[in-house]
């Protein structure tokens with residue numbers, strides 16, 4: 001029997017989603033379309049009568065901005081928003097900033113698919129020579145984490161995302177859900193995929209075919225043990241959602257940048 005409702009949300013489209021670049025820990029804001037996606041998401045949730053008690057976000061602006069826009073559109077701006085680096089997007093290492101379609105031209109679509117969707121393959125790590133290294137590691141937000149800056153990741157597989165997310169899920173999110181609070185997690189494509197893998201018991205192989213489009217809320221209905229009692233529901237126009245999923249999958253197809 002369904003006891004709890006949990007909502008996962010990949011933020012609205014960010015500037016680098018539009019440019020088809022691996023964004024990851026670079027702090028891009030939402031694009032104009034991304035702002036609209038977040039507002040539409042909030043309007044839909046309001047129309048369907050949902051009410052949140054607590055929102056969790058990463059410490060990247062695009063997930064925080066999405067949470068704010070959703071709450072504003074729902075008229076629930078007062079709802080507390082709690083942030084942690086443990087909900088950040090997967091750290092894409094040295095791939096950060098690169099264009100997926102160009103990478104597919106250079107390395108082949110299969111390789112890019114492995115980098116993007118395999119469960120336990122870690123991309124090459126970022127180092128000091130990378131153009132975004134200082135922007136990321138000199139950012140003050142990373143002095144606020146519950147691990148020293150030197151121990152923050154330099155690249156992560158999806159498995160490593162789950163490893164750093166699960167302690168936070170268990171210690172901070174689960175107790176709130178168990179108190180009966182309706183929680184929204186406004187995060188990222190891969191931090192949400194990692195959590196979905198865990199909650200739904202998806203195999204290492206099958207998680208490769210789970211794709212989340214931006215700005216579409218995912219509703220999970222959970223039993224008293226926080227196990228899903230029915231398949232996840234992506235809320236909204238199903239034809240549009242399928243088209244958005246295909247668009248994310250096609251980002252890894254080889255194409256010279258224009």
Ligand SMILES: O=C(OP(=O)(O)O)[C@H](O)COP(=O)(O)O
Pocket residue numbers: 010011014017021022023024025089092100116187188189190248
């Ligand atoms: O920053 C990213 O995801 P996000 O837009 O959900 O924050 C990643 O670049 C997503 O890339 P992927 O869809 O190739 O895993």
